[in-house]
Amino acid sequence: MATETTTVTDLAEAAERQRRLELKELLNKKYKWIDWKWDLVFWTTAIFVVAGAADITKQLFAGDWDFWTDWKDPQWWPVVTAFATIIIPSTLQYIQWAAWRFPTGATYTACCLFFAAWVGRYFQWDLAATYPMNFVWPASVVCAGILMDWTLMKTKSFILTSLIGAHVWAIAVWAYNYVPLAAFLQPAHFMDHVVTVADVQGIAYIRSQTPEYLRLIERGALRSFLGETQYVSLAFAGTAAFVGYWIGQFIGRYLAVWPIRRYLKTV
Amino acid sequence: MAQAQAVQNAPRSSGDGSMTTGNPANPTDWSVGWHPLFWGCGLIMLANVFFWYWNYAFMFTAGLNSASAEFTMYYWTLFWGELIVLGVFSGVWLGWLIRNGRAIEGQECSPAEETRRIAILWSLIGATSLAIYLMASFWPNWDGSWHQTMVRDTAFTPTHIPMFYFFFPLSVILAVGTYIYGRFHIPALYGKDKGFPWSFFLLIGACVLECMAVAANEWGHSLWISEEIFSVPFHWPFVIYGWLAAGMFAVWGETLVRMFEVEKAEEDANPEASLESPIAAD
Numbered sequence: 001m002a003t004e005t006t007t008v009t010d011l012a013e014a015a016e017r018q019r020r021l022e023l024k025e026l027l028n029k030k031y032k033w034i035d036w037k038w039d040l041v042f043w044t045t046a047i048f049v050v051a052g053a054a055d056i057t058k059q060l061f062a063g064d065w066d067f068w069t070d071w072k073d074p075q076w077w078p079v080v081t082a083f084a085t086i087i088i089p090s091t092l093q094y095i096q097w098a099a100w101r102f103p104t105g106a107t108y109t110a111c112c113l114f115f116a117a118w119v120g121r122y123f124q125w126d127l128a129a130t131y132p133m134n135f136v137w138p139a140s141v142v143c144a145g146i147l148m149d150w151t152l153m154k155t156k157s158f159i160l161t162s163l164i165g166a167h168v169w170a171i172a173v174w175a176y177n178y179v180p181l182a183a184f185l186q187p188a189h190f191m192d193h194v195v196t197v198a199d200v201q202g203i204a205y206i207r208s209q210t211p212e213y214l215r216l217i218e219r220g221a222l223r224s225f226l227g228e229t230q231y232v233s234l235a236f237a238g239t240a241a242f243v244g245y246w247i248g249q250f251i252g253r254y255l256a257v258w259p260i261r262r263y264l265k266t267v
Numbered sequence: 268m269a270q271a272q273a274v275q276n277a278p279r280s281s282g283d284g285s286m287t288t289g290n291p292a293n294p295t296d297w298s299v300g301w302h303p304l305f306w307g308c309g310l311i312m313l314a315n316v317f318f319w320y321w322n323y324a325f326m327f328t329a330g331l332n333s334a335s336a337e338f339t340m341y342y343w344t345l346f347w348g349e350l351i352v353l354g355v356f357s358g359v360w361l362g363w364l365i366r367n368g369r370a371i372e373g374q375e376c377s378p379a380e381e382t383r384r385i386a387i388l389w390s391l392i393g394a395t396s397l398a399i400y401l402m403a404s405f406w407p408n409w410d411g412s413w414h415q416t417m418v419r420d421t422a423f424t425p426t427h428i429p430m431f432y433f434f435f436p437l438s439v440i441l442a443v444g445t446y447i448y449g450r451f452h453i454p455a456l457y458g459k460d461k462g463f464p465w466s467f468f469l470l471i472g473a474c475v476l477e478c479m480a481v482a483a484n485e486w487g488h489s490l491w492i493s494e495e496i497f498s499v500p501f502h503w504p505f506v507i508y509g510w511l512a513a514g515m516f517a518v519w520g521e522t523l524v525r526m527f528e529v530e531k532a533e534e535d536a537n538p539e540a541s542l543e544s545p546i547a548a549d
Contacts, residue, residue: 033533045304052403052512210495251510251513256520257520259465
């Protein structure tokens with residue numbers, strides 16, 4: 001019995017050694033025309049389409065909550081932001097894992113989105129429309145991307161990443177952005193009312209084409225659970241992010257990878 | 268498949284003469300296969316800087332009232348100028364691609380030449396990627412800051428005119444042009460016997476549907492939501508159509524697989540040369 005076990009182990013080790021040698025040979029293989037330029041061109045030019053896809057998804061699914069400090073409330077902002085921002089990172093996570101076993105897709109997308117969002121806010125919202133950056137700064141998902149990629153690296157499972165990583169994503173997006181937001185949640189005495197600094201910004205910097213623009217964004221339901229609503233929102237944000245994660249997986253699997261070398265019927 | 272093998276095994280006597288005779292240039296030198304990437308992205312950024320400057324200079328002085336003479340002077344002129352430029356560009360470029368493509372259709376090409384052509388296709392895809400970023404992120408940001416502060420009195424606002432009527436159709440022209448290039452120059456992947464590739468179907472579909480969503484969007488704003496909330500449901504088609512641009516990754520994937528086939532064919536045909544000069548220097 002012991003000898004049999006030893007033999008099986010030896011065979012498995014030999015197969016593993018052989019596999020490693022093959023991989024090493026593949027790694028060191030020299031090609032005539034495939035060189036580093038292909039990598040550079042791919043990773044650089046992909047930044048633009050990834051940034052565009054991630055930013056348009058965020059802008060049109062959760063844009064209003066991301067554009068303004070006073071919209072970054074404890075009720076809706078964590079939910080819609082977690083849902084809208086996880087979709088394209090999940091897509092890239094699938095593509096990069098499927099193609100290279102790189103657990104980097106979410107972080108790559110988060111960095112692309114960071115670039116696109118800051119270019120947009122600085123040049124279009126600050127310089128062109130003269131809103132101060134401390135009113136229109138975008139939420140960042142870089143920290144959440146690193147944690148979700150780490151989850152995939154450790155679990156090697158998209159299902160576990162969707163169950164664990166999506167909730168981690170929701171919490172990380174809120175926690176990471178709460179740090180810059182906290183200063184704007186301090187109380188202020190303004191026109192005989194106690195409001196937040198963010199509320200004062202919303203009243204001072206007029207958004208004349210938004211509905212009921214002179215209003216307080218944060219509403220009653222937040223206070224009805226005392227301080228607990230934030231955590232209820234975060235739990236629901238994890239659920240929303242789970243759904244968003246699988247939408248992203250669908251895009252990666254069926255719109256990016258499945259079509260490779262597939263053709264519609266010849267006309 | 269037979270066509271693919273024919274391309275792989277073709278002699279090095281056809282295609283770009285500079286690569287088949289004398290001292291051959293490396294098809295993946297920056298100045299050979301990749302140069303359309305720099306030209307393409309450079310021209311697109313030049314156009315973007317022009318629109319950027321135009322809006323900084325005139326949007327608040329001439330762009331607030333679409334009934335004014337200033338608006339006609341600065342923005343309707345810009346609008347018609349864009350359409351003329353895009354019309355001329357698409358006619359000349361797409362016409363040239365088709366004419367040039369038909370001239371070489373059916374000819375065999377060397378592995379080096381096919382490598383150069385795939386690099387050119389990647390360059391065109393890179394330029395398309397930049398155009399998609401500008402239409403999906405750069406200008407929508409400006410559109411957001413404009414709409415949430417200015418009264419909407421026309422579908423042809425200072426931000427719509429560059430975004431909807433230049434960069435949106437430009438992405439269609441680039442995606443279609445890239446496919447036409449592949450259709451004639453990389454027959455092993457995109458030849459007519461293969462059928463229409465799903466990758467380009469999705470990529471072109473994304474760009475075309477984005478243009479169609481503009482009409483639905485403006486109709487919606489004229490009908491029931493004249494104010495601006497960026498996350499309203501009738502904006503969502505812009506997002507969902509945009510996801511179809513993931514077909515760009517399928518283009519990258521299938522051309523890269525093809526590159527490995529070209530390398531393998533070259534290695535099989537000339538094993539010693541492959542080992543001696545693994546990668547040519549710039």
